[in-house]
Structure formats: structure tokens, C-alpha cells
Amino acid sequence: DAGVIQSPRHEVTEMGQEVTLRCKPISGHDYLFWYRQTMMRGLELLIYFNNNVPIDDSGMPEDRFSAKMPNASFSTLKIQPSEPRDSAVYFCASSLTSVYNEQFFGPGTRLTVL
Amino acid sequence: AQTVTQSQPEMSVQEAETVTLSCTYDTSENNYYLFWYKQPPSRQMILVIRQEAYKQQNATENRFSVNFQKAAKSFSLKISDSQLGDTAMYFCAFMSNNDMRFGAGTRLTVKP
Numbered sequence: 001d002a003g004v005i006q007s008p009r010h011e012v013t014e015m016g017q018e019v020t021l022r023c024k025p026i027s028g029h030d031y032l033f034w035y036r037q038t039m040m041r042g043l044e045l046l047i048y049f050n051n052n053v054p055i056d057d058s059g060m061p062e063d064r065f066s067a068k069m070p071n072a073s074f075s076t077l078k079i080q081p082s083e084p085r086d087s088a089v090y091f092c093a094s095s096l097t098s099v100y101n102e103q104f105f106g107p108g109t110r111l112t113v114l
Numbered sequence: 115a116q117t118v119t120q121s122q123p124e125m126s127v128q129e130a131e132t133v134t135l136s137c138t139y140d141t142s143e144n145n146y147y148l149f150w151y152k153q154p155p156s157r158q159m160i161l162v163i164r165q166e167a168y169k170q171q172n173a174t175e176n177r178f179s180v181n182f183q184k185a186a187k188s189f190s191l192k193i194s195d196s197q198l199g200d201t202a203m204y205f206c207a208f209m210s211n212n213d214m215r216f217g218a219g220t221r222l223t224v225k226p
Contacts, residue, residue: 042219043219089157100147100166105159108157
């Protein structure tokens with residue numbers, strides 16, 4: 001398996017633009033997580049899905065952020081409109097069977113909002 | 115809310131020596147899991163070791179072992195025979211009841 005795939009790897013956009021980050025989990029994994037990593041706040045869990053259903057989105061910072069998982073092999077994290085403070089590395093991770101199992105992380109998307 | 119504290123922002127160790135990274139957490143839960151993740155310069159997060167709170171035996175994975183003190187809410191990571199490839203950020207993480215929190219990380223440098 002290729003592991004968790006994220007695209008794009010780097011994204012530079014201007015304030016106010018819509019940004020869509022994409023993730024393909026490992027095939028067969030039931031759980032998918034979205035994280036944000038910044039120097040100031042460290043690594044934060046934004047939202048996670050179980051069998052394509054959002055379970056906990058309490059980490060989503062505000063209404064500008066939304067995440068979807070239309071099927072077992074694809075998820076998106078959208079920011080609209082984007083702001084400079086959204087600049088961060090966004091990680092997607094997936095795990096098998098249980099939320100407590102090992103999470104396999106993707107390489108991350110480095111987002112820069114100018 | 116659960117908090118995870120890593121009090122050592124940076125540490126260094128000589129190759130082949132042993133180093134211990136500290137982690138403490140605060141929770142009122144009784145059933146939870148603890149993790150150590152490694153993030154090398156490549157940025158890829160990798161699980162190092164996992165501990166179930168209901169297990170008294172400390173987890174070990176080759177050169178990596180933990181000292182889990184449930185009463186003290188302490189979960190330290192010991193790396194034996196340090197290798198240059200161990201140079202990375204190490205994050206302690208706590209998970210219970212749909213809540214997962216990471217510590218701020220410890221940057222470990224292994225010196226030749």
C-alpha cells in the first residue's frame with residue numbers, strides 16, 4: 001500500500017481564497033483524522049471520521065473550516081475564506097478498526113496564506 | 115480537558131547512549147491510551163510506541179521502552195543505544211473518549 005496520500009504537498013494562496021486539501025487513507029482503514037500543526041499551537045486534532053461519518057469536530061477552529069468524507073477512499077478539508085493565521089501544516093491520518101490503534105500519517109500539506 | 119506536558123523542549127544525546135524523554139498528563143479518565151510519535155526532518159509522523167492505561171506492564175519496542183506511572187500520570191520514553199536516525203521531534207499523545215491531545219514535543223538530537 002502507498003500509505004496515506006495527501007495533496008497538494010504545498011499550497012500558497014492569498015487571503016480570502018478558498019483552499020481545499022485532499023486525503024486518501026490507507027485502503028481498509030475505518031478511521032480518518034485531520035490535524036493541524038503550527039509552531040504556536042503544536043499538533044491539534046481538527047476532526048475525525050469513522051466509516052465516513054464525522055464523529056468529533058470539536059477541534060475545528062471555526063465555521064470557515066469544513067471537512068467531508070464522501071467515500072471510504074477520499075476526504076477533503078476546506079477553508080473558505082482563508083486567512084494568514086491558517087498557515088500551517090495539515091496532516092491526514094488513518095487507522096484500522098479502532099480509534100486507539102496506530103495512526104498512519106500522510107506527509108502533510110504545508111499551507112501558506114499570504 | 116486533558117493536557118499533555120513535555121517539559122523538555124530540546125535534548126541531545128551521544129550516539130549509542132541512552133536518553134529519556136519525559137511526559138506528564140492530566141486526566142480524570144481511567145481508561146485511556148498513551149502514545150509516543152516521532153517526527154523526523156522529513157515531517158512524516160511515525161508511531162514509536164503505545165501503552166494502554168489498563169496494562170501495568172510497560173510497553174517496549176526494540177530500543178524504545180516506556181516508564182508508565184499511572185498514579186503519577188507520567189509516561190516517559192527511554193531510547194537505548196541511540197542512533198543518528200533517532201534525531202527527530204518526539205510527541206507524547208493522550209487519547210480517551212474521542213479526545214486526542216499531543217504534547218508540544220521534544221526535539222532530540224543524536225550526536226555522532
